[in-house]
Amino acid sequence: MQAALQISGLKKTYKGGFQAVKGLDLEVKQGDFFALLGPNGAGKSTTIGVITSLVNKTAGTVKVFGHDIDNELDTAKSFLGLVPQEFNFNQFEAPIKILVNQAGYYGVPRLLAYQRAEKYLKQLDLWDKKDEPSRNLSGGMKRRLMIARALMHEPQVLILDEPTAGVDIELRRHMWDYLRELNAEGITIILTTHYLEEAEMLCRNIAIIDQGLIVENTSMKALLAKLHLETFVLDIAPTKQTPTLAEYPSRLIDDHTFEVDVDKSQSINDVFLQLTEQGISVQSMRNKSNRLEELFVTLVANNTAAKVKGN
Amino acid sequence: MMVSFRNRVALASILYKEIHRFMRIWVQTLVPPAITISLYFVIFGSLIGKRIGEMGGFDYMSFIVPGLIMMSVITNSYSNVASSFFSAKWQRNVEEMLVAPVPNWVIVAGYVGGGMCRGILVGSIVTLVSLLFVDIQVHNIAVIIITVMLTSAVFALGGLINAIFAGSFDDISIIPTFILTPLTYLGGVFYSISLLPEFWQGVSQINPIVYMVNAFRYGFLGISDVSLTVAFTVISLFIVTLFTIAMVLISKGIGLRS
Numbered sequence: 001m002q003a004a005l006q007i008s009g010l011k012k013t014y015k016g017g018f019q020a021v022k023g024l025d026l027e028v029k030q031g032d033f034f035a036l037l038g039p040n041g042a043g044k045s046t047t048i049g050v051i052t053s054l055v056n057k058t059a060g061t062v063k064v065f066g067h068d069i070d071n072e073l074d075t076a077k078s079f080l081g082l083v084p085q086e087f088n089f090n091q092f093e094a095p096i097k098i099l100v101n102q103a104g105y106y107g108v109p110r111l112l113a114y115q116r117a118e119k120y121l122k123q124l125d126l127w128d129k130k131d132e133p134s135r136n137l138s139g140g141m142k143r144r145l146m147i148a149r150a151l152m153h154e155p156q157v158l159i160l161d162e163p164t165a166g167v168d169i170e171l172r173r174h175m176w177d178y179l180r181e182l183n184a185e186g187i188t189i190i191l192t193t194h195y196l197e198e199a200e201m202l203c204r205n206i207a208i209i210d211q212g213l214i215v216e217n218t219s220m221k222a223l224l225a226k227l228h229l230e231t232f233v234l235d236i237a238p239t240k241q242t243p244t245l246a247e248y249p250s251r252l253i254d255d256h257t258f259e260v261d262v263d264k265s266q267s268i269n270d271v272f273l274q275l276t277e278q279g280i281s282v283q284s285m286r287n288k289s290n291r292l293e294e295l296f297v298t299l300v301a302n303n304t305a306a307k308v309k310g311n
Numbered sequence: 312m313m314v315s316f317r318n319r320v321a322l323a324s325i326l327y328k329e330i331h332r333f334m335r336i337w338v339q340t341l342v343p344p345a346i347t348i349s350l351y352f353v354i355f356g357s358l359i360g361k362r363i364g365e366m367g368g369f370d371y372m373s374f375i376v377p378g379l380i381m382m383s384v385i386t387n388s389y390s391n392v393a394s395s396f397f398s399a400k401w402q403r404n405v406e407e408m409l410v411a412p413v414p415n416w417v418i419v420a421g422y423v424g425g426g427m428c429r430g431i432l433v434g435s436i437v438t439l440v441s442l443l444f445v446d447i448q449v450h451n452i453a454v455i456i457i458t459v460m461l462t463s464a465v466f467a468l469g470g471l472i473n474a475i476f477a478g479s480f481d482d483i484s485i486i487p488t489f490i491l492t493p494l495t496y497l498g499g500v501f502y503s504i505s506l507l508p509e510f511w512q513g514v515s516q517i518n519p520i521v522y523m524v525n526a527f528r529y530g531f532l533g534i535s536d537v538s539l540t541v542a543f544t545v546i547s548l549f550i551v552t553l554f555t556i557a558m559v560l561i562s563k564g565i566g567l568r569s
Contacts, residue, residue: 014569052410055569074412082410088403097331098407104324105411107317149407 002065004030004079004157004188005051010060012046012212020046022212024060028190028205030156033183035199035220036192038209039300044192045085047209048161052082065156078106081155083146085162085192091135095126095145098134099152106153113152120148124178140171147175157188164198176202196296200224208299215303231288232268234258237281245274259288321413322421329425333391340391340429341436344383348437351379352444355501367503367534372445377528378500381462383437385495385520386487388430388463392422392470393483400474405567415561419471419554426467427460434459448531454539455530461546462523466491468553475560475567499524504536519549 005028012021021043028034038044049055051062053073062069064076089098096117103113121127124144129137134145143163150158160179164172172195179202183189193199199206199220206223208216216223236243238255248271249261258280260271275282314322333340356372366374399405408418441447449455469486477483498520504512515521516537526542529535535542561567 049569053568054406054409056564074414077410077412080410084406086403088406090399090402090404092335097328101324101328102407102411104327105321105408105413107315107320107412109320110323153411 002030003027003063004032004065005190006061006063006066007047007051008061010047010050010062011058012043012050012055013058020212021050021057024209024212024214026207026214026217028157028188030065030188031183031186032188032190032205033179033203034188034190035203035206036190036209037196037199037206037296038192042209043212044209045161046212048082048084048159048190048192051159052080053077078153079156081150081153081158083143083150083158083160083163085165087142087146089134089142089145089149092133094131095121095134095137095148096130098145099149102149103152108153116152116154117148120151124148140167143167144175147178151182155187157190158182159190161192162194163191164193164195172198208296210300210303213303216299228264230262230264232260232262232271233286233288234260234271234275234282235284236275237283239280241278241280243275243278243280245271248274317412318414318417321411322417322424325408325413325418325421326424326428329391329395329422330428332395333425333429340387341433344387344433345436345440348379348383348440349443351375352441356444366506367532369532369534373448373532374503374528375501376441376445376447377531378498378524380434380437380441381459381520381524381527382495382500384430384434384459384463385466385491385523387433388426389466389470389473389487389491390483391429392426392467393474393477393487394470395425396422396471396474397477397480397483400477400566401480409567415558418561419468419557422471423464423467426470427463430463430467431459434463450533451530453530454526457543458523458526458530458546461543461550462527465519465523465546465549465553468550468557471557472553472560475557475565477566494518494520499536519545522546 005026007024007026010021010024011019013019024043024047026047036044036047046055050057051064051069053069062076064079067076067079069076096114099117099120100110100113103116104110108116117130118127121130124147126137126141126144126148129141134142137145143166147160147163163179164175167175176198179189179191191199191203203220206216206218206220207214234257236256236258240255242252243250243258245260248266251259253259262268262271272282352372355375360371360375363371365371396405438447473483473486497515498518499515504515504521507515522537522542522545525535525537526539526546529539
């Protein structure tokens with residue numbers, strides 16, 4: 001399958017000498033749902049800025065569906081839709097005008113632009129706000145407005161930089177559903193997020209970027225398979241007796257909360273068997289922390305340690 | 312030059328956005344020039360003008376009308392683009408155009424076109440207000456139209472370059488306050504430069520507004536301190552130079568791309 005995005009040897013040094021991206025290679029396949037993760041200042045937004053031509057690169061090549069941004073910038077741009085991290089629309093303008101004008105910049109005739117604006121504003125629950133000054137919209141509405149704006153020219157690749165920052169849980173889940181629908185329709189989606197759960201829930205492939213370099217680029221499945229240990233939190237019927245588990249590191253947090261570390265090679269069934277034998281009843285169970293978060297922290301920490309060692 | 316359908320739609324979108332912007336805030340953009348011009352007419356025309364007598368063979372009120380119209384065209388075409396483009400930079404909605412396949416010349420033409428529309432609309436309003444105070448005669452309508460179009464283009468381009476460099480709202484008021492206003496007042500709006508001592512007449516020759524005001528006045532009254540050919544050549548040279556500068560700045564992404 002053709003690559004929707006191909007980046008090789010990308011470097012960006014800002015005025016003043018700060019090197020934000022240090023030779024980044026990345027490929028995103030057509031139709032993928034791809035996560036680009038990294039701590040603050042890792043180079044995610046700079047990379048997105050270069051792809052969308054908001055940032056001038058220092059070196060390297062970027063191709064969108066095979067079109068090099070150095071030679072065929074306009075063609076490359078027409079494939080891309082960008083939902084930036086910060087609100088960047090005219091706060092005094094009404095959503096409908098913002099959308100129709102945006103479509104116009106891509107050459108979409110005004111009548112068709114109005115039809116599309118109606119479609120996307122309705123899909124994203126903004127239709128009743130179409131004529132309000134956009135500064136009056138809530139944070140979640142503003143985010144959805146930027147998604148609608150990015151879709152107006154019907155791009156093949158949608159790039160979202162922290163799309164759900166500051167959005168409440170219910171709305172976030174609606175946005176996830178919407179993005180899944182877009183992906184199912186064939187739009188390649190590239191997402192940066194701080195909510196690692198979001199990446200785990202949505203994305204098939206993932207790259208982790210740190211200090212301007214890719215430190216991991218694999219499928220989500222393969223990445224999660226690297227986790228050896230998972231901590232489960234069990235809500236148990238209140239007991240004064242401390243449960244003891246052979247071969248499972250565990251601890252009693254309070255009289256009804258019990259934590260167990262389970263290795264990949266172990267079965268969780270044994271935990272229940274042992275607890276049942278001790279007369280302890282388990283009422284519910286959950287993961288202690290986001291698994292991806294754990295892995296992410298490990299990878300970034302390893303990268304930093306390697307850098308320090310190298311120096 | 313063939314302009315593709317996509318570029319025509321993009322240009323129309325920027326123009327529409329720009330015109331819609333100044334029409335939406337008409338109380339700030341269209342009303343003040345009408346009030347200012349009325350005050351000029353009351354003070355300089357009716358009260359002081361009567362004591363001045365004739366200038367260039369015309370009563371003072373008739374003499375200053377073209378200059379006052381031109382002054383409002385200059386100020387409005389400049390400030391429209393300066394504030395609109397800087398605001399787009401400041402709110403970052405300029406990125407809406409930068410991520411799209413909009414050629415740089417379309418961005419320049421769209422904003423300059425918007426500034427010209429405001430300049431010409433305000434000029435028309437001021438002309439209508441003038442009719443309440445004085446009978447306006449027209450010597451050559453073509454000269455009037457060409458001069459107002461070219462002059463508004465010069466200052467719209469100037470406003471765009473100002474906005475590209477501006478880092479704060481203060482920066483878009485410095486040029487109008489310290490350069491544009493003095494040049495306009497010394498550009499022969501209120502007097503014929505032939506009244507000046509020879510040295511200052513020479514100095515006035517380097518003020519581009521002298522050429523614009525005089526060409527415009529010629530269109531109304533048939534009198535001018537400078538030749539029309541020289542005036543149109545100077546104005547056209549300014550347009551070419553400023554357009555080139557604006558294109559280079561936007562292509563390099565000065566103030567727009569990091």
